Amino acid sequence: MLRILVLLLWPYLACSCPVSCECLSVGAVKCVGPRIMNVPRQMPSHMYLLQLNATNINVINEQSLQNMDLMLRFSLTHDPLHTIHPLAFHAAPQLKSVKLSFNKLSTLPPKVFSPLADLEQLHLDANQLKIIPAEMLTGLTKLKDVDLNSNRISRLDAGVFNGLSNLTFLNLGGNSIRELPPTIFHSLTRLRRLLLYTNRLEVLDADLFSHLAMLADLKIHNNRIARLAPKVFWSLGNLEILTLSSNQLQGVPEKSFYHMPKLVKLTLYSNPLLSLPVLLMGHTPFIQEFYLYSTNLTTIPGNLFANMTGLLRLNFHLNSQLRELPAELFHELPKLEKLSLKFNDLHILHPELFSALTSLSLLYLNDNKLKSLPPTIFQNLKVVSIIYLNNNELKTLPGEIFHSNRVLGKLFLKANPWHCDCQIEATPASTTTIPKPSPAPPSTPRSSIDHRSLPFYDKLVFEQGPEFVHHNHHQGWVYVWTLPLDAAHAGFLMTSHILLVVTGALLIVATMCGMYRLEKVMRELRVENKDGPYTVNNE
Numbered sequence: 001m002l003r004i005l006v007l008l009l010w011p012y013l014a015c016s017c018p019v020s021c022e023c024l025s026v027g028a029v030k031c032v033g034p035r036i037m038n039v040p041r042q043m044p045s046h047m048y049l050l051q052l053n054a055t056n057i058n059v060i061n062e063q064s065l066q067n068m069d070l071m072l073r074f075s076l077t078h079d080p081l082h083t084i085h086p087l088a089f090h091a092a093p094q095l096k097s098v099k100l101s102f103n104k105l106s107t108l109p110p111k112v113f114s115p116l117a118d119l120e121q122l123h124l125d126a127n128q129l130k131i132i133p134a135e136m137l138t139g140l141t142k143l144k145d146v147d148l149n150s151n152r153i154s155r156l157d158a159g160v161f162n163g164l165s166n167l168t169f170l171n172l173g174g175n176s177i178r179e180l181p182p183t184i185f186h187s188l189t190r191l192r193r194l195l196l197y198t199n200r201l202e203v204l205d206a207d208l209f210s211h212l213a214m215l216a217d218l219k220i221h222n223n224r225i226a227r228l229a230p231k232v233f234w235s236l237g238n239l240e241i242l243t244l245s246s247n248q249l250q251g252v253p254e255k256s257f258y259h260m261p262k263l264v265k266l267t268l269y270s271n272p273l274l275s276l277p278v279l280l281m282g283h284t285p286f287i288q289e290f291y292l293y294s295t296n297l298t299t300i301p302g303n304l305f306a307n308m309t310g311l312l313r314l315n316f317h318l319n320s321q322l323r324e325l326p327a328e329l330f331h332e333l334p335k336l337e338k339l340s341l342k343f344n345d346l347h348i349l350h351p352e353l354f355s356a357l358t359s360l361s362l363l364y365l366n367d368n369k370l371k372s373l374p375p376t377i378f379q380n381l382k383v384v385s386i387i388y389l390n391n392n393e394l395k396t397l398p399g400e401i402f403h404s405n406r407v408l409g410k411l412f413l414k415a416n417p418w419h420c421d422c423q424i425e426a427t428p429a430s431t432t433t434i435p436k437p438s439p440a441p442p443s444t445p446r447s448s449i450d451h452r453s454l455p456f457y458d459k460l461v462f463e464q465g466p467e468f469v470h471h472n473h474h475q476g477w478v479y480v481w482t483l484p485l486d487a488a489h490a491g492f493l494m495t496s497h498i499l500l501v502v503t504g505a506l507l508i509v510a511t512m513c514g515m516y517r518l519e520k521v522m523r524e525l526r527v528e529n530k531d532g533p534y535t536v537n538n539e
């Protein structure tokens, strides 16, 4: 009632707006600038939001927040703030949101936030806090959102989050936490997002997440975790995102990712994984992205992806010791659109390896050690549009290998030891050289098989130029190889170029010289003509 009255009367209350502040009629006040040394006084009385940014305030004292009875959101960020008086928030117990991000706080009075019984949001990220007092959040049962990211916290008290059953978001990332008490998260039964990335965690207790049935997002990447307890994630039936990348895992317990039917994204990359168990992934029909690169895997179980039928993008590269893949590895991935196998150590590929990837549009096989490819390997990739085969050890390709790939638009073949002698050609004398990237010349396919459109001959795009392109017709198909520019060719090109330039210059000089002489002759002629009659007359 009081608020409505105030709102109605506001235009007549004639509150001033402090210097360096901007007061919006709805009651939001924003103050910016280094000239502000204290929380400004004389605020509009209906102010509900106060935002102070990049000021010179370094203390919030006992009086700072007085007479701001309607203020619900208080934000003081990017300031040199280092001290908060223990009773500072007694003046504004109605606050719902306190943001003190990007300041210089290194300690907090233990019960400084205790008066804020309605507090829903507390942001203390990007400060220098080493210790979070055990009773700092006690009784703040309405808290939904706590951000302690980018501080210097190395340990947390087991009871620090007790009773926070309304909490949905907790960010502890970017600290130096080595260890978490096993029961620390047990009260957080409504938590949706838990961010623990970039700390120094070494172990995760088997019970750590056991009460977080609502959790959707768990980020633990960039820690030092060397071992996972079996079943540590089993209670997370609502999990959608799990990041475990950049840890020290050499193995993962059997069935680690069972009982998370809603999983959408899983990352395991940059772990020194030596092997994976035969049973690892439970039924995860909604998974879209899986990242398993930069590991030390030498083999991979053939059924690893069998339960990930929804996968759209699979990044499975930079496993520098992975030589071979089981034939059936990708057989349950009908939706896969992007498959990256680049920078592995693959020597050969099984003819059936890609046979079920009917949705694949992007395939990276570059930077492996492939010496040859089975003729039917790409046969079922009906919608593949880009294939990278560059930086392998291919000398030749089977004639019909891209026959079924009707929409193949780009094919990268450079940096292979191609045998570009005439054996590769079916129609001799069709080899042309194209000195720089440009569409291959249009030519009517003289197809001896059928008249379906050629898959890539007019769309092929070359990486970098200038390079020589060998361009062969074979049974109505056009094959193109790009070759690195070797010294002899480069020399020839350079010589031609110089010759052209010199010839051009000579021509210009010759023309100018000619013009000059022509004009001189003309002038002489004119003089002769002018003088002529007089001479004649005078005679």
Ligand SMILES: *[C@@H]1O[C@H](CO)[C@@H](O)[C@H](O)[C@H]1NC(C)=O
Residues within 6 Å of the ligand: 053, 054, 077, 078
């Ligand atoms: C606050 O100030 C910082 C530093 O000057 C600036 O980067 C940031 O964008 C500002 N934030 C807002 C909300 O004005």
Ligand SMILES: *[C@@H]1O[C@H](CO)[C@@H](O)[C@H](O)[C@H]1NC(C)=O
Residues within 6 Å of the ligand: 141, 142, 163, 165, 166
């Ligand atoms: C959660 O918040 C609601 C109001 O938002 C409150 O009524 C309830 O008491 C809180 N839960 C607990 C356990 O305090």
Ligand SMILES: *[C@@H]1O[C@H](CO)[C@@H](O)[C@H](O)[C@H]1NC(C)=O
Residues within 6 Å of the ligand: 258, 259, 278, 279, 280, 281, 282, 283, 303, 304, 306, 307
């Ligand atoms: C796939 O998931 C089901 C159910 O979670 C499980 O019983 C089965 O063993 C899993 N298969 C593989 C290959 O992991």
Ligand SMILES: *[C@@H]1O[C@H](CO)[C@@H](O)[C@H](O)[C@H]1NC(C)=O
Residues within 6 Å of the ligand: 250, 272, 295, 296, 320
């Ligand atoms: C993994 O491979 C890297 C380099 O390839 C090596 O330095 C590291 O020691 C290996 N780790 C293990 C656990 O084998």
